[in-house]
Amino acid sequence: MADQEMQKLIKRINELAKKAKEEGLSDLEIIERKDLRQKYLKKFRESFRSQVEMMQIFDKEGKEVTPEKVKEVQRKKGLRDD
Template sequence: MADTEMQKLIDRINELAHKAKDEGLTDIEILERKDLRQKYLKKFRASFKSQVEMMQIFDKSGKEVTPEKVKQVQRDKGLRDD
């Protein structure tokens, strides 16, 4: 999801949060808020997983110490050839 799309989700979630605090939400807005939160979490988790799968870890001496599980995911995706 593009940053602008994610920001639009966050902005709308925040609008509904302020409205809920100030005057309350209609039943439709409560459902919308729930849906928006689920979409946000789904996209956040996918983005975070992708970042973890792309990382490489090195110790102070410069030796790669990336966990084997992450290396295997990278191999499966064609990102590693070792």
């Protein structure tokens, strides 16, 4: 579902970008574009944060070297029990 929302945001942002290049935007469309961009960035950051929080990093010898800050977040979310 989140992916569909992102696709809708991207589609509308691109429509407004095309219109801005071709004929310009009304004041309402400029406000809409700003709002859509903020929503897109918020969703992108949430998704990226979630991916980083789920990550585990291992060195060549197979030893886990995940940063402690990430481990702490994982513990708080119940993703680790070490």
